Amino acid sequence: MHEYSIVQALVERVEAEAARLGVAAVHRLRVRIGEASGVEIELLQTAYGVFRERTLCENAELSIVPVAARWQCPRCLAEIPRGSILRCPECAVPARLSAGDEIFLDRIEMEVANV
């Protein structure tokens, strides 16, 4: 269950950004998780639910954008369908994962006092 340590890194990052900007509360986090990243979205959401208590993210919603895995030939850019041999049948070079490895923090919506 490395999702807990991912959430820990996430919350620490948010707290650092909040401290930098002098923010009082966090409303929403948006992360992108690739299908081939090794992170399970459901487990991440569960871990977040447990870990956010008594942190700055306590009331912040976590929205997770899933990213589908995509294999491509690095030379002719042809799609290599999932489940097939990861080698371009035309160019005979190893395929490249062009999307789906993301464990990414996109944006934080934070509250600043209106003065």
Added chain:
Amino acid sequence: MCETRGRGEPDVLPVEVQDRILSGNDRTARHNREHFAEKGLLAINLMGSPGAGKTAVLEATARALKGRLRLGALAGDLETDRDAQRLMRAGIPSLSITTGSACHLDAELVHRALHGFPAADLDVLFIENVGNLVCPAVYDLGQAANVVALSVTEGEDKPAKYPVMFRKADLVLLTKTDLLPHLPEIRLETIEDALSRVMPSPRLIPFSARTGAGLEAWLEWLEARQSAALRPAASPVTA
């Protein structure tokens, strides 16, 4: 970029971060990698299920090398330092990293261990990760290569079930091949086929720590990687 929500209402400030959540780990991993490069030390992240034979691979490697390369190891485990003890008995200076409840090593754990470990006189540092086919694959430690030990008794479907670890592997050691005569249903070609669907440049060495099968091919791979690690970082290594 503030969206004003009216007088007295708080402003919600969207901050675009666009960064890897594990960027802190990545930074420490880069630091470890620079440290290994400066020392001309080849760092190998050895991963695999509990019981796949990771420690046995290292014991057999030490026996076969007979000092040709100076080996060291950091052994990650949830509890006990038994692996490190076994490796010490095999003549590999080793340090145990006890993770407590963590299912994987991270760059910081490796960094801390390096501070108490005399890695300066070594050629190859094995980082034997916690036995687990999922979590260790997510964390960069600063290694030059990932090696996954997959034992023949684990079944042919492991690459398909745990694609992330195998995708990131530079080499798969198919261990315990001495048991193959007892496992008529396990076919090497099926494992090779499964690997080629998750690993873009599949490289598999059938290996037995007991009989020594595959040892030569493994040592050849290791020595080639080790001489690549000695080249100055300025000259890019092409595959």
